[in-house]
Amino acid sequence: MKIDKILESYDSFRESGLEDRFFKHQDLMRILDRHSGDFNTELAGHSLEGREIRLLTVGTGPCKVFLWSQMHGDETTGTMALMDLLNFLKHQAGSPISTLLLSACTLYLLPMVNPDGAERFSRRNAQQIDINRDYLRAASAEAKVLKAMHEKIKPSFGFNLHDQSNLWGVKNSTYPAALSFLAPAFDEPGSLNDNRGQAIQVIACIKDSLLGMLPGKIGLFDDTFEPRAFGDNFQKAGTATILIEGGSIIGDRKFQEVRKMVFAAILAGLSAISSASYLQNTTDNYLSIPKNTKSLFHILICDVFFQGIRTSIGINYEPVPTSDGNSIECFYSIEDIGDLSTMNAYQVYQADKMQIYGDIVYDCPADFDLVHGTETILSFKQGILQSK
Known part of the structure; x- marks a missing residue:
């Protein structure tokens, strides 16, 4: 067959x-x-x-x-x-x-x-x-x-x-x-x-x-x-x-x-x-x-300059059902920071020419902006994705 x-x-x-x-x-x-x-x-x-x-x-x-x-x-x-x-x-x-x-x-x-x-x-x-x-x-x-x-x-x-x-x-x-x-x-x-x-x-x-x-x-x-x-x-x-x-x-x-x-x-x-x-x-x-x-993240930011070094940031979301059970809300947190060259993601951002504004804290809600020039690429507020 x-x-x-x-x-x-x-x-x-x-x-x-x-x-x-x-x-x-x-x-x-x-x-x-x-x-x-x-x-x-x-x-x-x-x-x-x-x-x-x-x-x-x-x-x-x-x-x-x-x-x-x-x-x-x-x-x-x-x-x-x-x-x-x-x-x-x-x-x-x-x-x-x-x-x-x-x-x-x-x-x-x-x-x-x-x-x-x-x-x-x-x-x-x-x-x-x-x-x-x-x-x-x-x-x-x-x-x-x-x-x-x-x-x-x-x-x-x-x-x-x-x-x-x-x-x-x-x-x-x-x-x-x-x-x-x-x-x-x-x-x-x-x-x-x-x-x-x-x-x-x-x-x-x-x-x-x-x-x-x-x-x-x-x-x-x-x-x-x-x-x-x-x-x-x-x-x-x-x-x-x-x-x-x-x-x-x-x-x-x-x-x-x-x-x-x-x-x-x-x-x-x-x-x-x-x-x-x-x-x-x-x-x-x-x-x-x-x-x-x-071996996967939901979002992977590669080679961004952060705290004095070039590093990568892995971000995952926790899906939480809405009260009516008809959709989910996604709450993003910082899953890993460091050498993530062996990992992949659903969305990958090559960020060597981008800047991060805000806090990046391991195992805490994502709360930062990723910016390229005057353009905001990603924006998180207390774990909620605002834009991308």
């Missing part, structure tokens, strides 16, 4: 009802209602604030595959990609890829596990609990739902869909990580058993399918065992669990290109599973994926 060829017609099945990252539960419900006549839909449970969490079942094949998204309410790319997948399966009904996938697999989709967090565009739920650290106690309503669905389905494979910070880069690359993958560990030593080995093989197939479209932009996430996390425990329970982290692409401000790549990664993984082609791939291929690394 040539993923790049399928993506040529992506706009024909892209879910147009989800246009940005700030969509809410009611937006998703309208889409799921539209699909109710085509795919089996059931109520999986409710969030703390009473919002429905629905499970969709697609296909009739013997291999059970569980796909869940938005455990963190502000990580929306996976939910978008799952809705694109539903449209693709309808759009491609009767095609060789759709027929193979749906005859070999039964897909169980649980989109928007954390609808209360989505309402606020918040990582955590209404009780301020990180659901992905609530497997053991399952104190939150949402963790109970996710855990119960996994126990009911008993899937052979699982796709754990997340978004990662846009400050993650790829080792030995100047790019941000557009996608990152992981076959989570199921114990402290990071042992390898059959199902984790299968997850590794599937990820290697996904990497092979997408690397030509994302050269230098695919990373491998840290595999430190987290005993409270769902992915690690599902791996432990016998489900070959594949973590997909949507990242960032420079210029893709609304994360729609990343969304397309997450869809492509899911489809490539499902294709490898349904055709059993993953069995031909290797652990070494998986381990060849470069590690994620923190």
